Amino acid sequence: MNIAFLSSLNPTDIHNWSGTLYYMYHHLEKNYRLTWTGRQQLEEAIQFHRENFGEDTPFSPEKYARLFGKMLTDLFHYECYDLIICRDYFFLAYLTTEIPVIYIGDTTCRLFNQYLKITDSPRLDLAEELEERAIQKATHIVYASEWAKNSAINHYHAAPEKISVIEFGANIDNIPEYTGHDCTSACNLLFIGKNWEMKGGNKAIDVFRSVKQKGIPCTLTIIGSTPAPMPKDADIVVYPYIDKSSAEGQKLFEQILRQSHYLIAPTLFDCFGIVYCEASAYGIPVLTTDVGGISQAVRNGHNGFLFAADAPASDYADKIIDLYTHKDRYANLGRECRKHFETCLNWNVWEKRMNDLLVSIKEREEGTYIPVYAINMKEREERRKHIVREFEGKPEFEFHLVEACTHSKGTIGLWNSIVKVIKMAKEQEEDVIVICEDDHFFTENYSPGLLFKEIREAYMQGAELLSGGIGGFGQAIPVGYHRYWVDWFWSTQFIVIYSSAFDTILSYEFQEDDTADGVLSEIIYNKMVIYPFISEQKDFGYSDVTLGNMEYPGKIREFFKRANARFKMIRTIQDLSVPKY
Structure with missing residues (x-):
């Protein structure tokens, strides 16, 4: 599938949103063709704002939601995607599109x-309006917690069945081997957080002191912020910043986690908490507050313990000491932490659940398929295996393998095979079919949404033939953003034939010096091609049809290279007269 990842933040930058977007994007990239969308729209809105209101007036993307809606509506009209994954409510609120949209996040505006306790009523009212519009507009919503899901249902009247809860994963590249923790030396506490006050840094220090006062040797490592004032204690080590995107930073971070026994996180607020996933990966129990969406990541008694927001530091210390002095119980809890990571809190699990969801949404939205007749000579086993692989895992096609008609002249054999397929389609009363040769392959431009959109729109324009890609042509006239009328074409490796052309093809008397693409170019006037090509021909080093292609290996690929270059030039000229969005 071809997916637009609609985000104001760059999902390829690991520093954005604590790396969460980065890991989402790269795990989705394993299975889909992803395109980050939204950057240009945001930059143009910022530029407009600066030119009209000056540098000193703060830019608020919420105030440009209607403009974003218009720009993105136009964009998705021209650029065809199978799905849109959207992170920002101001992008989605006024977007109008038939493409399914998955709205994804870890909280709601409410x-x-x-x-934040925002008291600016106009600002709050606008944010609430955009959030509600985005939630209602979305085809499906994915949150990281039940906490956020319940807010969408109770505050924004979202239908429960259109919301899925899929936990985020640990933002680490190298999954550690679980070996347990040595509990014979000092008890090593860990605190991670950029916002010292909000993350409860002072209480973390109080917990550390309480453990020490009760006679347990203890250390505290602080990552991400600097206490003010800095405690004068040799057992407290501070790392104001560790860059996990660097090899050195990642190594240091891993070393600290391997030596830590507890993660202390008495935070005042958290929507989910990636750091809890990371602690669980190392088998480190988490002691944190039961606020926000934390209970989705930290299951009480499984991979940590949840405390009331006003619980004193001594409660944390008592739990730490109780577990630390009972080695077996601590070891069992560490194993539970790791198990929870492996079953819920890692990006591979997120990837699988998201894949299942995206496929089900796309299948539910389309609910259609097109019959494909793939022509293959039975002795060409290599080509048969190739063409079968091309259609594996593509439920949008009903695949039929058709034994080719043989003839001493390959061109006649191919035409007879096409006639054979047309007769089969007429018997099945098909309205539209794909005829495919066994050297066809899908390019990176292919997507089900693009193909079905072009098939529908070409039909509305009276097309009788639509090609997925051609190796040569004469004149090309744009009749859609991805569709061109051509006067003649070479190559028949992937052609959509409409029923209006069936009798025309069957009634033609094929001559010995004819070629299939030449005849189709002559007898069918309204013929079109999709560009960028979704189909091209694989060069097997020989041809079943054209003798010239056998004498010059690589010639087929050269044809497509030239055709692509010509279309690229035509497309460049076309874009000069087409709006950007």
Whole structure:
């Protein structure tokens, strides 16, 4: 599938959103063709704002939601995607598209504003309006917690069946081997957080001191922020910043986690908490507050313990000491932490659940398929295996392998095979079919949404033939953003034939010096091609049809290279007269 990843933040930058977007994007990239969308729209809105209101006036993307809606609506009209994954409510609120949209996040505007305590009524009202519009517009919503899901249902009237809860994963590249922790030396506490006050840094220090006062040797490592004032204690080590995107930073981070026994996180607010996933990967129990969406990541008694927001530091210390002095119980809890990571809190699990969801949404939205007749000579086993592989895992096609008609002249054999397929289609009363040769392969431009959109729109324009890609042509006239009328074409490796052309093809008397693509070019006037090509021909080093292609290996690929270059030039000229969005 071809997916637009609609985000104001760059998903390829690991520093954005604590790396969460980065890991989402790269795990989706394993299975789909992803395109980051939204950057240009945001930059143009910022530029407009600066030119009209000056540098000193703060830019608020919410105020440009209607503009974003218009720009993105136009964009998705021209650029065809199978799905859109959207992170920002101001992008989605006024977007109008038939493409399914998955709205993804870890909180709602209502929940976030409850923590921020925003008192600016106009600003809050606008944010609430955009959030509700985005939730209602979305085809499906994915949150990281039940906490966020319940807010969408209770505050924004979202249908429960259109919301899925899929936990985020640990933002680490190298999954550690679980070996347990040595509990014979000092008890090593760990605190991670950029916002010292909000993340409860002072209470973490109080927990550390309470453990020490009760006679347990203890250390505290602080990552991400600097206490003010800095405690004068040799057992407290501070790393104001560790860059996990660097090899050195990642190594240091891993070393600290391997030596830590507890993650202390008495935070005032958290939507989910990636750091809890990371701690669980190392078998480190988490002691944190039961606020926000934390209970989705930290299951009480499984991979940590949840405390009331006003619980004193001594409660944390008592739990630490109780477990630390009972080695077996601590070891069992460490194993439970790792198990919870392996079953819920890692990006591979997120990837699988998202894949299942995206496929089900796309299948539910389309609910259609097109019959494909792939022509193959039975002795060409290599080509048969190739063409079968091309259609594996593509439920949008009903695949039929058709034994080719043989003839001493390959061109006649191919035409007879096409006639054979047309007769089969007429018997099945098909309205539209794909005829495919066994050297066809899908390019990176292929997507089901693009193909079905072009088939529908070409039909509305009276097309009788639509090609997925051609190796040569005469004149090409744009009749759609991805569709061109051509006067003649070479190559028949992937052609959509409409029923209106069936009798025309069957009634033609094929001559010895004819070629299939030449005849189809002559007898069918309204013929079109999709560009960028979704199909091209694989060069097997020989041809079943054209003798010239056998004498010059690589000639087929050269034809497509030239055709692509010509279309690229035509497309460049076309884009000069087409709006950007």
